Amino acid sequence: MSKFLFKIVTKLKEEIKDPQGEVVEKISKRLKIFDEIKVQAGKFYGITVVAKDLAEAQQKAGELAKNVLSNPVVETYEIICFEEI
Amino acid sequence: MSKFLFKIVTKLKEEIKDPQGEVVEKISKRLKIFDEIKVQAGKFYGITVVAKDLAEAQQKAGELAKNVLSNPVVETYEIICFEEI
Numbered sequence: 001m002s003k004f005l006f007k008i009v010t011k012l013k014e015e016i017k018d019p020q021g022e023v024v025e026k027i028s029k030r031l032k033i034f035d036e037i038k039v040q041a042g043k044f045y046g047i048t049v050v051a052k053d054l055a056e057a058q059q060k061a062g063e064l065a066k067n068v069l070s071n072p073v074v075e076t077y078e079i080i081c082f083e084e085i
Numbered sequence: 086m087s088k089f090l091f092k093i094v095t096k097l098k099e100e101i102k103d104p105q106g107e108v109v110e111k112i113s114k115r116l117k118i119f120d121e122i123k124v125q126a127g128k129f130y131g132i133t134v135v136a137k138d139l140a141e142a143q144q145k146a147g148e149l150a151k152n153v154l155s156n157p158v159v160e161t162y163e164i165i166c167f168e169e170i
Binding site: 007009010011021024027028031033034035036037038039040041042043044045046047048049050051060063064067068069080081 | 092094095096106109112113116118119120121122123124125126127128129130131132133134135136145148149152153154165
């Protein structure tokens, strides 16, 4: 058995209004940090697991992201990083 | 002026209880996806901006992460990716 770390991000689909991102855009402009800015907000999960091998870990990580972490109606998910630790 | 994409993650500090992460751990075990799992939940921001150069963009991105996106009392932030697009 080996230990793996993976990082998963879930985001609202492009066509869905993202009020949290819009708030960050407004504040950035008001504070004169960035004037031209587009923000997409989402959720982050740093996940440490034990699995037989990389193939098993990757398959199960996809299952977790798809069935537990994201709502497929309004969200997409992305496994942004995967490493043995 | 150039366009940059950066990705920022904010997470609760290690010592602070993370109920959202614990829920994912419980569900993963109940669904028999991963039995041994540790989850740290957080927030993700994908940010596209226009800035004079990379140095300016990086400095302002740090300012945004520190002053707008994270609560320094209970959270840490990390700029996980930075690229000119």
